[in-house]
Amino acid sequence: MVALRFNMMTSQKKFSIPKRGEAWVLKSLGKKWKDYKCNLKGEYVKKHKTKDALLKYRPSRIPRDQWRGLVSYWLSDKAKRRTQANRNNRSKKMMPHTGGSKSIATLMNEQIPDANSGHERVQQTSRMLSVAENDQHSHGRRGQ
Known part of the structure; x- marks a missing residue:
């Protein structure tokens, strides 16, 4: 998916990140970006079921071409299969992992x-x- 992908080169031009903190900052931004897309999907796909409705009610913060790419991905067979597989795997989970980053x-x-x-x-x-x-x-x- 090309649309709505976090652009590292743009962020490096806009922000001055010290080398020693760069990995943490980029990891943190990546997580926030992923969470943002997840929230968008949860908010918009449930409310607007069809592709036309989703395209019509685009969030003002997202450029039209990027929104179109994201909606197309969400409604693709590949994304639907992945969503269903993740849903199935979460339902099988017996014990929550509460240990942070350690296994x-x-x-x-x-x-x-x-x-x-x-x-x-x-x-x-x-x-x-x-x-x-x-x-x-x-x-x-x-x-x-």
Whole structure:
């Protein structure tokens, strides 16, 4: 999708970003850009079901040609398949990930002390998993 893509070259001309913070700034901007497009889709696609209606009620902040490209992408078969696959995957998710950028495996490895016996590691892992399952039941699954 070419339309509505964050243009890094333009941002480098408009902003003076120190080298040491550049990766963080670009990652943060990318996330905000992705979230913005997600919010637009949620707001406009639910309200205006057809392509014609979506094109007619374009947000004033977005140029017409970019909006047309984004709407075309949202309504394409490829985007619809991806949306459905993501929906299916989220519905199968049993345990929410609340560890930030670290994977569950890394968190577990850091919390379990090195033990001489594998039995102690298995017990500790079982305790952690049962705590996670209890959290899941107390918080409910996403989408319910």
